[in-house]
Amino acid sequence: MLPLVLNKSDLGAWIEALAAQRRVAAPVLKETSPADRTDLKFGWEYIADPAEVRLDYTVTVLGPKKFLWPARQTVMSYQIGADPRPTAVLDHEPHVLFGVHPCDVTAIQTLDAAFSKDIADPHYLARRADTAIVSIDCAAPCDETCFCLDMGSLYPEAGYDVMLTPEGNRFFVEVKTPLGEALVEKAKVRPATKQDMQARQKFAEEKRGNFHFQLPFEVKYLPEILDASYDSLVWEAIARRCFACGSCNTTCPTCYCWDVDDDVAVDLTKGCRVRRYDSCQLDPFAEVAGGENFRKDRSSRLRHRMFRKGKYILDQTGRSGCVGCGRCERACVADISIKETFIQIAGSR
Amino acid sequence: MSQVAVDFEKGAAAPSPYVPKMARLLEAEQMTETERFFRVALEGEPLRYEPGQFVSCMVFGIGESPISICSSPTQGDAFELTVRSVGMVTNALKKFGKGDRLGIRGPFGNHFDYSAMKGQDVLFVAGGLGLAPTRSLIRYVLDNRQDYGKVTILFGAREPKWLLFRQEVEEWTKRKDIDTRVTVDRGDASWKGNVGVITRLFRQIEVDPTRTYAVIVGPPIMFKFTVLEALAEGIPEHRIICSLERHMKCGVGKCGHCQIRGIYVCREGPVFTYEQVKKLREGI
Numbered sequence: 001m002l003p004l005v006l007n008k009s010d011l012g013a014w015i016e017a018l019a020a021q022r023r024v025a026a027p028v029l030k031e032t033s034p035a036d037r038t039d040l041k042f043g044w045e046y047i048a049d050p051a052e053v054r055l056d057y058t059v060t061v062l063g064p065k066k067f068l069w070p071a072r073q074t075v076m077s078y079q080i081g082a083d084p085r086p087t088a089v090l091d092h093e094p095h096v097l098f099g100v101h102p103c104d105v106t107a108i109q110t111l112d113a114a115f116s117k118d119i120a121d122p123h124y125l126a127r128r129a130d131t132a133i134v135s136i137d138c139a140a141p142c143d144e145t146c147f148c149l150d151m152g153s154l155y156p157e158a159g160y161d162v163m164l165t166p167e168g169n170r171f172f173v174e175v176k177t178p179l180g181e182a183l184v185e186k187a188k189v190r191p192a193t194k195q196d197m198q199a200r201q202k203f204a205e206e207k208r209g210n211f212h213f214q215l216p217f218e219v220k221y222l223p224e225i226l227d228a229s230y231d232s233l234v235w236e237a238i239a240r241r242c243f244a245c246g247s248c249n250t251t252c253p254t255c256y257c258w259d260v261d262d263d264v265a266v267d268l269t270k271g272c273r274v275r276r277y278d279s280c281q282l283d284p285f286a287e288v289a290g291g292e293n294f295r296k297d298r299s300s301r302l303r304h305r306m307f308r309k310g311k312y313i314l315d316q317t318g319r320s321g322c323v324g325c326g327r328c329e330r331a332c333v334a335d336i337s338i339k340e341t342f343i344q345i346a347g348s349r
Numbered sequence: 350m351s352q353v354a355v356d357f358e359k360g361a362a363a364p365s366p367y368v369p370k371m372a373r374l375l376e377a378e379q380m381t382e383t384e385r386f387f388r389v390a391l392e393g394e395p396l397r398y399e400p401g402q403f404v405s406c407m408v409f410g411i412g413e414s415p416i417s418i419c420s421s422p423t424q425g426d427a428f429e430l431t432v433r434s435v436g437m438v439t440n441a442l443k444k445f446g447k448g449d450r451l452g453i454r455g456p457f458g459n460h461f462d463y464s465a466m467k468g469q470d471v472l473f474v475a476g477g478l479g480l481a482p483t484r485s486l487i488r489y490v491l492d493n494r495q496d497y498g499k500v501t502i503l504f505g506a507r508e509p510k511w512l513l514f515r516q517e518v519e520e521w522t523k524r525k526d527i528d529t530r531v532t533v534d535r536g537d538a539s540w541k542g543n544v545g546v547i548t549r550l551f552r553q554i555e556v557d558p559t560r561t562y563a564v565i566v567g568p569p570i571m572f573k574f575t576v577l578e579a580l581a582e583g584i585p586e587h588r589i590i591c592s593l594e595r596h597m598k599c600g601v602g603k604c605g606h607c608q609i610r611g612i613y614v615c616r617e618g619p620v621f622t623y624e625q626v627k628k629l630r631e632g633i
């Protein structure tokens with residue numbers, strides 16, 4: 001398809017048209033700091049009005065993951081009594097995630113792989129199948145905690161239906177899939193001119209220049225670096241600060257561990273199985289009957305998380321368990337940074 | 350590391366791995382104060398399983414627990430479970446009797462490699478509830494007795510009142526074609542058998558390390574000391590077999606609870622060789 005351009009003034013009409021067909025989730029402004037009016041906090045929500053959409057947002061506390069992998073999800077319902085008739089619950093509806101940053105596009109691909117591997121999880125995949133993704137390219141890092149360039153998530157090769165690149169008063173519109181084509185049919189796009197293409201080139205060059213941070217090693221060596229660090233004292237040293245609160249897991253766009261419980265109706269006639277986010281940083285995560293706990297120490301749990309992010313998920317799915325979005329560091333009250341941890345273990349070998 | 354193939358439409362239409370099939374209890378019997386034995390049949394197609402696998406038992410309204418299958422597929426279409434009551438689900442199961450229905454998911458996990466053991470000696474060492482998963486292989490081997498060399502069963506419990514499958518173990522003791530020895534940590538007035546930890550039984554028997562598989566299942570502490578005995582006998586690490594217990598919520602490699610380093614015990618286990626477990630480090 002030829003490169004397309006959408007004027008920024010036509011964005012609202014496009015979102016409005018999309019909203020007639022599927023629910024639209026997008027980044028919106030949540031709050032401004034009273035101390036610093038320029039310190040804006042954004043969040044992902046289903047929107048009611050296209051004017052709410054803020055494509056100029058910086059990274060949110062929770063990513064768009066929550067629309068595919070909600071913090072609470074009913075997976076099964078049943079009757080209580082002689083005939084339980086357990087039945088799968090698949091809750092999904094057509095929606096579009098509008099304005100997903102490249103790091104989150106990449107993270108969603110990791111989730112896709114994890115939930116498809118070996119035995120498919122239809123509860124996730126039914127939502128995913130009903131999801132359209134419009135990505136928005138980043139011109140600069142959200143803040144100093146990002147290391148998306150290193151983690152290979154700044155230039156996703158797939159995982160979106162449409163990619164928007166903001167430049168001045170227009171968006172470049174790259175259509176990636178047939179679904180993307182259908183989405184763009186509703187937009188007032190025009191073919192790109194030579195000047196448009198030059199502006200796009202300028203964006204790409206500026207983007208490259210804006211992402212300075214680089215790990216002191218090539219990321220392909222990260223699994224080996226982690227392996228060599230298994231017995232390092234660094235884990236103990238870092239874990240001394242950890243509160244084992246699990247915020248790093250809750251905010252991570254690729255974390256997908258869960259617990260599952262029964263919710264029983266008050267009249268005791270029926271119930272359902274509800275799964276919820278769980279955290280490998282919490283003490284009982286690996287505890288079994290008899291009280292044996294295979295990751296009793298905080299350091300072994302912290303190490304487990306870092307290994308999962310840098311190695312295990314990659315080994316299992318071929319996709320990185322960390323996209324370098326920096327959310328875990330921002331959420332951590334103890335200022336534990338995965339980026340700094342990776343640097344530290346590389347240096348401590 | 351190749352990337353996992355992803356197909357949303359196919360995945361969305363896949364059956365949910367979290368919905369159990371209904372099963373009916375053919376037998377239920379309180380084996381000890383805390384352990385209850387069940388013989389279970391799926392409604393519809395029988396369960397196809399291998400010795401060493403486990404299922405997830407669902408008590409509707411309460412929850413779900415992973416439980417080892419303690420029978421062998423050679424025993425017919427139904428399968429057997431031994432449940433120790435420790436918490437919500439397992440205590441609820443204590444009230445389940447013949448004819449009651451429950452939900453079953455699975456079977457999950459890998460299994461004991463009984464083919465590799467063919468023609469070899471098999472030494473079973475089971476501590477406490479470890480007899481449950483071990484029994485699945487014991488029954489398989491006994492039902493194919495001619496395929497295996499010397500068969501030795503060592504079984505230990507804390508006290509006589511905690512001995513599982515008492516009658517069956519007594520029958521094994523009487524058989525001439527297997528060597529069965531039982532011990533308890535502490536005897537009581539009526540106990541005439543061995544007293545002492547299971548490692549002591551190990552010293553009573555003769556092992557040919559060049560042709561023996563040692564299957565060792567029990568609490569972590571028992572496992573550690575018994576492995577030392579097996580190694581001291583000269584049994585190679587890859588022929589020392591164990592079954593690991595981990596916290597498990599899904600059984601299909603998704604929830605993350607059972608993970609030891611890069612391994613999902615629910616899929617790649619629960620049966621491992623000592624050689625594998627040793628490398629895992631967080632394994633025992």
Ligand SMILES: Cc1cc2nc3c(=O)[nH]c(=O)nc-3n(C[C@H](O)[C@H](O)[C@H](O)COP(=O)(O)OP(=O)(O)OC[C@H]3O[C@@H](n4cnc5c(N)ncnc54)[C@H](O)[C@@H]3O)c2cc1C
Nearest residue numbers: 287288289414415416417432433436437438439595596597
């Ligand atoms: C592969 C495997 C095979 C097992 N085989 C048997 C068996 O043959 N017989 C038997 O009696 N027990 C077996 N267990 C242990 C059994 O699953 C737990 O005792 C049971 O899940 C506890 O559930 P509950 O609701 O009764 O206890 P809860 O009230 O949930 O908790 C009691 C204790 O059990 C632990 N626990 C809770 N859920 C699990 C879980 N899903 N997996 C492991 N530990 C858990 C908790 O951390 C807590 O310490 C096996 C476990 C595994 C993983």
Ligand code: SF4
Nearest residue numbers: 242243245246248332
């Ligand atoms: S957010 Fe920080 S303090 Fe909390 S568990 Fe994670 S690393 Fe530890």
Ligand code: SF4
Nearest residue numbers: 252322323325326328
């Ligand atoms: S581990 Fe931290 S930096 Fe990496 S993807 Fe998760 S939240 Fe982002």
Ligand code: FES
Nearest residue numbers: 600603604605615
């Ligand atoms: S039990 Fe859920 S991943 Fe193994």
